[in-house]
Amino acid sequence: MALRTPLSRACLRTKISPATSVLSQWRRGNATVAPPVTQDATGSKGPTAMVFMNMGGPSTTDEVGTFLSRLFADADLIPLGRLQNYIGPLIARRRTPKIIKQYADIGGGSPIRKWSEHQAAEMCKILDKTSPETAPHKPYVAFRYADPLTEHMYQRLLEDGFGGGKGGRAVAFTQYPQYSCSTTGSSLNELWKWRQRLEGKRATGEVDPSGSIQWSVIDRWPTHSGLVEAFAQNIEAKLAEYPEDRRDNVILLFSAHSLPMSVVNRGDPYPAEVAATVWAVMQRLGMKNQYRLVWQSQVGPQPWLGAQTSDTVKNLMKKGNTDMVLIPIAFTSDHIETLYELDKEVIGEDAEGHEGVKRVESLNGSPVFINALADLAKVHLHSGVACSPQMLLRCPGCVSERCLEQKKFFAKQDQRLEAV
Numbered sequence: 414m415a416l417r418t419p420l421s422r423a424c425l426r427t428k429i430s431p432a433t434s435v436l437s438q439w440r441r442g443n444a445t446v447a448p449p450v451t452q453d454a455t456g457s458k459g460p461t462a463m464v465f466m467n468m469g470g471p472s473t474t475d476e477v478g479t480f481l482s483r484l485f486a487d488a489d490l491i492p493l494g495r496l497q498n499y500i501g502p503l504i505a506r507r508r509t510p511k512i513i514k515q516y517a518d519i520g521g522g523s524p525i526r527k528w529s530e531h532q533a534a535e536m537c538k539i540l541d542k543t544s545p546e547t548a549p550h551k552p553y554v555a556f557r558y559a560d561p562l563t564e565h566m567y568q569r570l571l572e573d574g575f576g577g578g579k580g581g582r583a584v585a586f587t588q589y590p591q592y593s594c595s596t597t598g599s600s601l602n603e604l605w606k607w608r609q610r611l612e613g614k615r616a617t618g619e620v621d622p623s624g625s626i627q628w629s630v631i632d633r634w635p636t637h638s639g640l641v642e643a644f645a646q647n648i649e650a651k652l653a654e655y656p657e658d659r660r661d662n663v664i665l666l667f668s669a670h671s672l673p674m675s676v677v678n679r680g681d682p683y684p685a686e687v688a689a690t691v692w693a694v695m696q697r698l699g700m701k702n703q704y705r706l707v708w709q710s711q712v713g714p715q716p717w718l719g720a721q722t723s724d725t726v727k728n729l730m731k732k733g734n735t736d737m738v739l740i741p742i743a744f745t746s747d748h749i750e751t752l753y754e755l756d757k758e759v760i761g762e763d764a765e766g767h768e769g770v771k772r773v774e775s776l777n778g779s780p781v782f783i784n785a786l787a788d789l790a791k792v793h794l795h796s797g798v799a800c801s802p803q804m805l806l807r808c809p810g811c812v813s814e815r816c817l818e819q820k821k822f823f824a825k826q827d828q829r830l831e832a833v
């Protein structure tokens with residue numbers, strides 16, 4: 414039976430239950446060492462695993478084929494029905510040469526792994542200081558289509574002493590600020606799948622709750638003040654490159670990865686959440702400049718959400734508006750869509766390299782941004798909730814059993830958490 418209403422309000426409650434299990438051992442690689450901080454000595458309930466979830470990208474051009482075949486096999490991203498396993502690899506194979514060229518043009522691979530590992534490690538260092546109650550914090554990265562895959566992250570968690578009969582807490586922290594069922598939803602479905610496989614009973618997939626990993630989720634953060642501040646500071650830095658008399662007339666074009674209209678019409682929350690980020694950033698900037706939210710990177714022949722970034726730039730140029738700043742607003746580091754599509758295609762070709770058309774730096778290593786991640790994580794760790802109430806409401810048009818089971822699972826995790 415498809416569930417179309419909130420599963421429970423359990424995620425809103427703060428639990429005060431007896432202390433949950435603390436890992437008795439803290440293992441790094443093959444070496445087993447005593448936990449750096451124990452509950453007895455310091456009151457810490459750590460260690461805590463902080464798992465950064467994202468789609469990932471090929472680190473080298475050799476990985477493009479595998480990346481695309483995993484991506485086109487994902488029915489949460491590209492539903493191809495019963496023919497998924499047949500058509501998916503065909504489309505991936507046909508697309509690979511073109512995409513290899515694009516990755517070759519941006520230096521031979523996606524920088525997303527480098528940035529994700531950096532952001533996660535730096536955030537954990539800050540958290541160790543600001544949240545000693547849950548320290549030490551150990552960074553992990555779980556990608557959906559590239560290494561390190563979710564299943565490898567899960568295996569590492571178990572090797573490192575989380576779960577496996579010992580309990581231990583892990584936070585699935587989506588690195589997509591705005592929730593879409595095709596992105597964060599897909600990563601959560603994958604996490605739930607590997608949880609059943611690696612911690613479930615072989616025959617039934619049933620999990621013994623007492624010794625398995627306690628999961629909670631940071632599932633969206635479109636208007637977090639630190640995120641907004643990080644975007645605003647990067648926009649201000651770019652605007653400062655224009656002569657003062659032109660600055661207030663620069664048009665701000667916020668550009669986000671588009672969605673197929675079939676996903677929008679299913680009721681996906683992403684367009685509204687992206688718009689919320691744009692509005693918050695514009696408010697922080699004092700609404701001084703004209704702006705538009707536009708959409709990029711559509712793939713395939715079906716209708717996608719517009720207006721398209723590329724058309725918008727061409728249109729504005731035609732009307733004589735040659736000062737504009739492109740702002741990638743739905744991704745937190747550089748990737749092929751910024752380095753190739755925006756820089757080379759939109760600015761280089763559509764705008765013919767006009768000096769008035771520029772792109773804002775991606776958040777990448779921004780200390781303001783990394784502090785924002787640490788703040789989000791600290792508030793979450795101390796809240797005693799497993800996920801936002803919003804995460805448990807399925808899209809009006811959702812018919813996916815994976816979504817149903819995943820949400821049931823995270824709703825139940827709430828009963829195991831306690832406020833710190």
Ligand SMILES: C=CC1=C(C)c2cc3[nH]c(cc4nc(cc5[nH]c(cc1n2)c(C)c5CCC(=O)O)C(CCC(=O)O)=C4C)c(C)c3C=C
Pocket residue numbers: 468469470471484490491508512523524525589593595596670671672673676683712743744747748749750
């Ligand atoms: C918030 C970001 C993203 C959303 C939403 C999103 C939805 C979405 N994407 C596809 C299909 C493809 N996406 C591809 C690459 C890609 N997508 C995003 C982000 C979002 N996608 C990024 C950051 C990247 C690049 C990764 C990197 O370089 O590191 C690709 C592969 C490239 C290509 O073949 O063009 C495809 C395909 C769909 C269908 C979709 C929504 C349903």
Ligand code: FES
Pocket residue numbers: 594598679681806807808810811812813816
């Ligand atoms: S597609 Fe949105 S909840 Fe299933």
Ligand SMILES: [Fe+2]
Pocket residue numbers: 670710
């Ligand atoms: Fe995409």
